[in-house]
Amino acid sequence: MRSFRNFERVLFVLPVVCLTATALYAGIQAHRAQRLEASRRSVEAKIRALESEIAAYRALPAPTRVVSASPSPNEQAAFLRELRAGARRSGALITRWLVKKSAGAAQEIPQGQPAPIATELGVRGDFASVRRMLYALQRSPRLLNMTDAWWRRSEWPVTEAGLTLTRYVDAAPDGSGERK
Amino acid sequence: MRPKGKPIIGIELNEDEIRIAEVCGSWTEPTLLRTASAPAPLNAFADGVPVDLEAVAAALRALVGRSGSSARNAVVALPPQLTTCRIVETPNVPVTEMATVIRGELVHLQIVREEGSTFDYARLSGEGSAPDQAASVLVMAAEEAIVERYATIVSLAGLNPIGAEPLLLAMLRTTGLMVRPDRETLAIAVNANAVEIAIVGGTDLRFYRRLDLGCHPASKRREPAPLDQVPIARELRSLQDERFALQGASSIAIGEESAPEAEGDAADLLGARMLALDLQRSLDYCAGRFQQTEPVVAGLLVLSDPEMRPLAGKIAEALGIEITLSVPMIAAGPSAGEEAPDLRFQPAIGLAMRSLTGAGPPLPSFDLSPKTRSRGAIRLRNGSPLAAAALSALILAVGGGIGIQATSRAGLEQASLIRARATLTQRTQEQADLSQRIQGRVERLRDLSARGYPIATVADEVAEAVPPGVALETLRVEAGGRLLLTGEAADERAVIRALDRLKTSRHLADVSLESFDRGPDRSAGPDLIRFQVAAQIAASAAEAGGAR
Numbered sequence: 001m002r003s004f005r006n007f008e009r010v011l012f013v014l015p016v017v018c019l020t021a022t023a024l025y026a027g028i029q030a031h032r033a034q035r036l037e038a039s040r041r042s043v044e045a046k047i048r049a050l051e052s053e054i055a056a057y058r059a060l061p062a063p064t065r066v067v068s069a070s071p072s073p074n075e076q077a078a079f080l081r082e083l084r085a086g087a088r089r090s091g092a093l094i095t096r097w098l099v100k101k102s103a104g105a106a107q108e109i110p111q112g113q114p115a116p117i118a119t120e121l122g123v124r125g126d127f128a129s130v131r132r133m134l135y136a137l138q139r140s141p142r143l144l145n146m147t148d149a150w151w152r153r154s155e156w157p158v159t160e161a162g163l164t165l166t167r168y169v170d171a172a173p174d175g176s177g178e179r180k
Numbered sequence: 181m182r183p184k185g186k187p188i189i190g191i192e193l194n195e196d197e198i199r200i201a202e203v204c205g206s207w208t209e210p211t212l213l214r215t216a217s218a219p220a221p222l223n224a225f226a227d228g229v230p231v232d233l234e235a236v237a238a239a240l241r242a243l244v245g246r247s248g249s250s251a252r253n254a255v256v257a258l259p260p261q262l263t264t265c266r267i268v269e270t271p272n273v274p275v276t277e278m279a280t281v282i283r284g285e286l287v288h289l290q291i292v293r294e295e296g297s298t299f300d301y302a303r304l305s306g307e308g309s310a311p312d313q314a315a316s317v318l319v320m321a322a323e324e325a326i327v328e329r330y331a332t333i334v335s336l337a338g339l340n341p342i343g344a345e346p347l348l349l350a351m352l353r354t355t356g357l358m359v360r361p362d363r364e365t366l367a368i369a370v371n372a373n374a375v376e377i378a379i380v381g382g383t384d385l386r387f388y389r390r391l392d393l394g395c396h397p398a399s400k401r402r403e404p405a406p407l408d409q410v411p412i413a414r415e416l417r418s419l420q421d422e423r424f425a426l427q428g429a430s431s432i433a434i435g436e437e438s439a440p441e442a443e444g445d446a447a448d449l450l451g452a453r454m455l456a457l458d459l460q461r462s463l464d465y466c467a468g469r470f471q472q473t474e475p476v477v478a479g480l481l482v483l484s485d486p487e488m489r490p491l492a493g494k495i496a497e498a499l500g501i502e503i504t505l506s507v508p509m510i511a512a513g514p515s516a517g518e519e520a521p522d523l524r525f526q527p528a529i530g531l532a533m534r535s536l537t538g539a540g541p542p543l544p545s546f547d548l549s550p551k552t553r554s555r556g557a558i559r560l561r562n563g564s565p566l567a568a569a570a571l572s573a574l575i576l577a578v579g580g581g582i583g584i585q586a587t588s589r590a591g592l593e594q595a596s597l598i599r600a601r602a603t604l605t606q607r608t609q610e611q612a613d614l615s616q617r618i619q620g621r622v623e624r625l626r627d628l629s630a631r632g633y634p635i636a637t638v639a640d641e642v643a644e645a646v647p648p649g650v651a652l653e654t655l656r657v658e659a660g661g662r663l664l665l666t667g668e669a670a671d672e673r674a675v676i677r678a679l680d681r682l683k684t685s686r687h688l689a690d691v692s693l694e695s696f697d698r699g700p701d702r703s704a705g706p707d708l709i710r711f712q713v714a715a716q717i718a719a720s721a722a723e724a725g726g727a728r
Binding site for chain 1: 565568569571572575576578579580582583586587589590593594596597600601603604607608610611614615618621624625628629631632633634635636637639640652653654655656657658659
C-alpha cells in the first residue's frame with residue numbers, strides 16, 4: 001500500500017523535481033553567462049582605453065634630437081660628411097680629426113646603452129666662423145657632446161679651437177661595435 | 181464501425197471470481213465491447229480483502245490480455261462489506277466547504293477515523309435549497325489502506341486505476357437505461373453481501389440507503405441466523421397479516437419447528453420479508469418527505485447472481501408495485517457476443533458505464549480513491565504515470581534546452597573573455613613598451629646630454645661679459661665643467677668689471693679670479709695685466725645644451 005502511495009507521490013514530485021533541477025541548471029548557467037559577459041565588457045573597455053593611450057603615444061611628434069645612430073659601416077663616413085658640411089657652411093676649417101682610444105670603455109657601458117665614440121676635433125677660423133661651427137655642433141640633430149674644449153687667439157683674426165666630440169651609436173645586438 | 185468514446189474497464193474482484201467488462205459510447209448509444217471472467221487465485225483473499233496482491237494482479241493481467249482489450253483506464257469495485265454507506269445531515273454550506281463539513285461530521289460520528297480513511301459524497305436532491313435548510317448527503321467511506329490494495333492490484337496488472345467505486349452503487353447505474361423520467365422509480369441492487377436501494381424521480385436522486393437486514397434475502401452461502409435471534413423476526417410475526425407480507429409465505433409458521441429441508445426456504449423467505457419490510461419503510465419515508473411527488477409505482481431490481489431472479493416476484497408481491505429485473509443494458513459490441521451478458525457482470529458493467537458520455541441517470545459516480553476532496557492529498561488524474569513522465573520529459577527538454585543554450589552562451593562568453601584578456605595583456609605590454617621606450621629615450625637624452633657642455637653658448641656668455649679694455653686670450657673647458665679663462669686687461673678695474681659680469685652669467689657658477697700678473701718680463705707690456713678666471717659651468721647649462 002505504501003509503495004502505491006509512494007508511487008503516486010513520485011508521479012507528482014517527479015515533474016516538480018525536474019522543473020526545479022532544470023530551473024536551477026538554467027539559472028546557474030544564465031547567471032554564469034551574464035557574469036562572463038560583464039567581465040568581457042569590462043576587459044574590452046580596458047582594451048579600448050589602452051588602445052587610445054597607445055594611439056596618443058604614437059601620435060606624439062618625432063623627437064627633434066637623435067641620441068644615437070645605427071651602428072652601420074657607413075656611420076663614420078656619414079658623420080664626417082655632416083661635419084665637413086657644417087664646417088663649410090660655417091666658414092671654419094677642420095684642422096684636426098683624431099679618434100680617441102679609451103681603454104676599458106666597453107666595460108663602462110651598461111647593457112643596452114648606446115656606445116660612445118670620442119674624437120678630437122681641431123677647428124680654425126675667425127671668431128664668427130668658429131662660433132658658428134661650435135653652434136652647429138651644439139645644435140646638431142644628432143647628440144654631439146663637447147668636452148675638453150679650448151679656444152684661443154691665433155694670428156688676428158684667426159682663432160683656433162679644439163674639443164673632444166663624442167657621438168653615440170646604438171649597441172650592436174651581439175655587443176660588438178665601433179667602441180674606441 | 182468503431183464506437184465513439186474512450187473505453188474503460190470495470191473490474192470486480194471477489195473471492196471466487198475476477199470479472200471485467202469494457203464499455204464505451206454514450207448514454208444514448210452505449211456499447212459493451214467485451215466481458216470476461218476468471219477464477220480468483222486460491223487464498224488470495226481473506227475475509228473479502230485481497231491479501232496476495234501480486235497473484236490477483238497476475239490473474240487480472242492475464243484475463244485482460246485474454247479478452248483482447250486495449251483499454252488501460254480501469255475502475256475497480258469495492259465490495260459493500262468493505263465500505264460504509266450513510267446519509268449525513270449537514271448545514272447548507274457552500275460546495276467548497278462541504279467536504280470539510282462532512283469529514284468533521286463523519287469523524288464526530290466515528291464513522292471514519294481522522295486519518296487513514298477516504299470518502300466521497302453526493303448531495304441528495306430536493307432538499308437544502310434554502311440557505312438555512314439542512315442538506316442530506318450520501319456518503320460512502322472506506323479504509324484508505326483497503327482502497328489502495330485494490331488500486332495496487334489494478335496498477336500491477338498494467339492498468340491505470342482511475343477510480344474505486346462501491347459495487348452496489350455501480351450496479352444501480354445499470355438501471356439507468358430503464359428508468360423512465362416521468363415517474364418515481366425504486367432501484368434495488370442486491371448481491372451476496374448487501375442490498376442498496378435508490379429512489380429516483382426524473383433527474384433527481386431523492387433517496388439512497390443501504391439496508392441492514394441481519395440476514396440475506398436469498399442467501400445460499402451463509403447460514404441464516406437463528407430466527408429467534410433475529411430481532412426483526414418478531415416484528416415480522418406481527419406484520420404477517422399486513423399488506424406487504426408475502427402471501428405465499430403466510431402459511432409458514434415463523435419460529436416454529438419445521439422440516440430441515442424447509443429451513444433454507446424459510447430463511448430465504450424471511451430475508452425476502454425483511455427486505456420487503458425495509459423497502460416499504462423507505463417508501464413510506466419518501467412519501468412522507470416528498471409529498472409533492474407521485475408515489476413510487478415501479479421498481480427495478482439489479483442482481484449479480486442469476487439464482488436470485490425469483491426475488492423480483494416476491495418483492496413485487498410484497499410491495500404491490502411492478503418490479504422489473506434489470507438486465508445488462510446494452511447492445512453488445514463486436515467481441516462481446518450476440519447474447520445478452522450474464523447477470524454476473526452487472527457490477528463490472530456498471531463500473532465501466534462511468535465512461536459513457538451525455539446525460540445519464542441521476543446516480544452519482546463515486547470514487548473512494550484517496551484524493552484531494554477526502555484527504556487533502558494531491559492526486560494526479562487519469563493517465564498519471566504517462567502524463568507525469570511526459571510532463572517531466574517536457575520540462576527536462578525545455579529546461580534542458582534553455583540550460584544548454586545558456587551554457588553555450590556562457591561558453592562563447594568565456595571564449596570571448598579569454599581572447600579579450602589575451603588582447604588586454606598584449607595591449608598592456610605594448611603600452612608599457614611604448615611608454616618605456618619613450619621614457620627611456622627622454623632619460624637617455626637627458627643623461628647623455630649632461631655629459632657634454634654647451635661650449636658655444638658659454639663662449640657667447642663669456643664674450644658678452646667681457647667689457648671694453650679686456651681681451652680674452654684663451655677659453656678652456658676642462659673635465660667636470662671647470663672653465664678657465666685667460667686674458668689681458670688694461671687695468672684692475674676692467675678685470676673686476678669683467679669678473680662681476682661673469683658672475684651674473686646664467687650658465688656660470690663659482691666665478692673666481694685665479695690670478696693676475698703685471699710683471700715687466702711679460703710680453704704683454706708693462707701696461708697690461710694678465711689674468712686668469714675660473715668658473716664652473718652650471719648643470720642647467722649642460723642640460724639646456726643637451727635639450728636644445
